[in-house]
Amino acid sequence: MRLPSRAVDLFAALLSPPRCAACDAAVPFLRAFCAACAATCLPPDDGPVRATGAYGGAMATAISRLKFGGRPDVAVPLGDLLDAAAGALDVDAIVPVPLGRERLRERGYNQAALLGARVGRARGLPQETSWLRRARESAPQATLGRAARARNVAGAFAASPACRGARVVLVDDVVTTGATLRAAEEALEEAGARVIGGLAVAVALLDGDAPEVPLAATRAPSEPARRDARALLAHDR
Ligand SMILES: [Zn+2]
Structure with a gap:
């Protein structure tokens, strides 16, 4: 018998x-x-991407801990917020925005996949991490202004034929100009999937053509943090 995920969460919350x-x-x-x-x-402001809030304040701190602080456990509360903000999702699968191989190795986990796993777990939806991959490494979007962002990610993604015919929702941590989501959507639709929208923890506003977040140095996750990340990804598949 499988316990409802909320009951498992409650039990886990009693332990930690x-x-x-x-x-x-x-x-x-x-x-x-x-x-x-x-x-x-x-x-968040109104927009095509469903998000839990605007980028700033404690939200920015939490996202920065998740991405750069070696804290995959922060994906649990943020993933739950994202699930609450997502509303009805008429999709076959969740597709997280993938990291390049270099960045994945450095960080130890893909924060978008941790968030997507949490939403998928709550909804009983599969997350397909193999349907979309980076076709090439690109510079971190946060270091770039508006015009450079679209160029930076154009053609950066490739989708697997396995996604053909599926309705999917994309998941990312922060959306700014939407260039990354658009490039990911193009690759998926070219492979025959139908992208119904995007989910992001936060929507950031780009002030003019300047980068909005100073890049923090990534702290490599500890072994317990890596275990947390693996446990978060190993949701009911
Ligand atoms: Zn606090």
């Missing part, structure tokens, strides 16, 4: 109490942020 995604303060079950951090989170 939930922590704020930005500052590690203890939080009630099913809360991503403590009250002080939650007060700094802003709702």
Whole structure:
């Protein structure tokens, strides 16, 4: 018998109490942020991408910990927020935006896949991590202005024929100009999939043509963090 995932979560929460995604303060079950951090989170602007909030405040801190701080466990509260923001999803599968091989090796996990696994687990939807891959390495989008972003990711993705005929939703951590999601969508649609939209934890506004986030040095995840990441990905497949 498989326990409902919420019951498993509750049990896990009793063993290790939930922590704020930005500052590690203890939080009630099913809360991503403590009250002080939650007060700094802003709702997203309207747009084609469903997101839990605007990039900034504690949300930016939490995402930075997930991506650069060796903290894959932060994908749990953020993934739950994303699931709550996603609304109805009439899709066959979730496809996370892939990392290049170099970046994956450096980080130890793909944060988008950790978030997607969490949403898939809550919805009973499969996540297909092999349907989309980076055809080439590209510079981190956060280092680039608006015009350079589209050039940077054009043709950066290749999709597997296995996705033909499937309705999919793309998942990423932060969406800014949407250039990455558009390039990913193009590759999937060329291979015969139908992309119904994108999910992102946060939507960032690009101020003029300047990069919006200073690039943090990636901290390599510890062995327990790598185990966390593997456990998060090993959801019911
Ligand atoms: Zn906090």
